[in-house]
Amino acid sequence: MAHDAAVDYRALLEAERASLQHQLEELGFGEEGKIEYDSNFADTSQVTAERGEAETLAVQLKEALQDVLKALRKLEDGTYGICERCGQPISPARLEAKPASAYCIECASVVRR
Ligand SMILES: [Zn+2]
Structure with missing residues (x-):
């Protein structure tokens, strides 16, 4: 074994993208990032607080996802x-x-x- 294989950054990025999208879906955010709550859910302060936490986390996940998508575009451009x-x-x-x-x-x- 003279050389290790080059790191496959595309595979790493694709795996990260899949993971982030999965986490967003788990939170109830779909592809467009819209939240899907049951509208019959009582709008208690606890629900509101949980919703706020989920949205805060979703914003972080979406930012991370944007970074991953940008990095994938850079791989295409050769500027990665x-x-x-x-x-x-x-x-x-x-x-x-x-x-x-x-x-x-x-x-x-x-x-x-
Ligand atoms: Zn620098």
Whole structure:
């Protein structure tokens, strides 16, 4: 064995996309991100609070999903793995850990939301 196979980032991203979409569906959010609650559900404050938590989580999942979709588009363009801020290559170790990374490790600490 002279070389390990190159990391298949597309497979990693596709797996992450499937996982995020599954989590959104579990929360009751479909493809369009619309929430599907039973309208007969009593609108108690507890339900409202649970709905708020689910929506907060769904927003985070959707943001992560957008990052994954963007990374998949970059694979198509051939710009995958290039930091969006400084234009330097992102380290393979970072991409393996977080395949949707848009920034190198230094820039990520600067631009973090
Ligand atoms: Zn950078």
